[in-house]
Amino acid sequence: MNASIKQAAWDQSCFVRERMEAMVAALLIVFVEPWWFLFDRAVEPTQALGFLPWRLGSAGLSLVIALVVARARDGRQVRLLNFVNLGQTSLVIAGLTALASNRAEYLIGFSVVLWATGATFTWPARWELALCTLSLTAILAPLILLGSPSIASTTSYLGTTAIVCVVGVAVRRSLHRRAFEASYDLAEANGELEQTVHELRDAQARMVAAEKQAALGRLLAGLSHEINNPLTIVQNSIDPLDDYFNTVLRVLERAQDSTSSPERVAADAAAVELDFVRTDHSEAVDAMRVACQRIRSIHRDLRTFVRGDTLGMEVADLSPGLMATIRLFRRGLPSTVQVEADCPALPPIAHAPGPLNQVFANLLQNALDAIGDEGAIHVASRSTGDGVEVSVTDTGPGVPAPLLPQIFEPFFSTKQAASGTGLGLAISQQIVQQHGGTLELDLTYTKGARFVMWLPTHGEHQQANASIPPYVSQPRPA
């Protein structure tokens, strides 16, 4: 299918070009033919006036044909019109040559027509060949009829001209074809390249979204576990509390019923197990309060973490997002893992909260993975003169020297396949760089790993209305 599209494009390109050439040629004839009157006056003064009507006739016909060519619809029409025009010009000149006595000058003048078409036109060589044949026949026929002695020289002169013109036309067309092919192929390759770039960008956006989903998934799995215990407590304490109340209520009702005996009331009261109910009731209510508080704070931190997705950039202190993320990660950790946060309030900077929370989450997750079941993580933030700095330090094994150049590369991971896409640090670094900041591993820290993120307060990226490329503000999942 590409070949026929290419052919159609070539045909269209030829048509446009040949139409222009045909009009130029026709209009040239219109202007030049009357000037040849002066040539006639010089070479054949007696016949000049006699030739003039032919010349003017030919010019007029050319003008008509020029106007028709302007309206032509396809290449074939243009070539036919061209042929007709050049043909009529050749015939007129051939006729005048036959009538003239100084044939040599007229023959040279006649050959200009052939030279000109060879130089001007880029149409198929066979058309030029046909035109040359017509022209040669036109000039030779009367010369033969008149018994002219110069047929041989005329034929060889004009024949050579014709051959050169046909070759010229063929070469020019072939050059045009090659130029066309080159530029067409280039345009096609360019189009494919753009397509590929689009697809790559899409694929990148999808991978980033997938990494984000995976990260969120891991976080949520941990939180779901966290919510289960409080939920179990609340859910299962309702019936016992209801029972306690009902047994006490029954005693009260019995006591207020004038028909019950005091012994009956006392027996009912004893059955309540007052001491147990008193302590258990208050324990249950406290436990439920604590449980609800825990669920609420998980929900609040989760909302802060996820909320950033709906905003673009905002100018604010990034500590709340950082602290919410830390609190989310702290939950459900065994007592052998400590997470310390030393994060005071920071000056407001322009940032995208959603993506930055993703960066914090990524660094914390990496630190947790590094220390395993036992160790400590220290998160510190501070204001530098020109920006803010957040560092995440862990007491894990650190990054081995041979792997140092690769840690920020996409798909590089030292973890098992199931627990990460390997994109976390690559994406985190990209997000930080888009904020005009830096994310680096502190090479001077040897007791584990220390990642340092720095964001500038002012910089070319720090406009509140600047937008991060589309992939970091994906629509939120329903």
Add this chain to the structure above:
Amino acid sequence: MGQFDDDPANLPALPQVLVVDDDAAMLRLMNRVFRKDLDMVLVDDPLKALDLLETRAFDLALVDHTMPRISGLTLAIRGAALQPAMAWIMLTAHDSLPAVRLAIEEGRVDALLPKPWDRVQVLAEIQRVLAARAARHGAP
């Protein structure tokens, strides 16, 4: 209805159940919910639970899976060595842990209960597990 009949004449001894969970509020909840149905010993440290298993017989243990230092699964495997006739039920929020599923297939753990649980579900599972054990050990 078997062991959960209210008629004192038919009442067999309540099942002797060891409950292990590091969350004290959860242990108090268990007591609140099951005190009329089970004769429970509540322990917040799996190591203490192992010590207890050496001195006292239980019919069944209800164990939380995610605990520090020793997981519920490890406790079940070690405890099975001390009291082979005991049944083990794992309480867990992660209901598709491959290790636990494998343990059930191998017969080391009798059942898995996902969190959050409710009273009826837990009692039904306990009944089923004890009946299964009795059938296995009562077979000729």
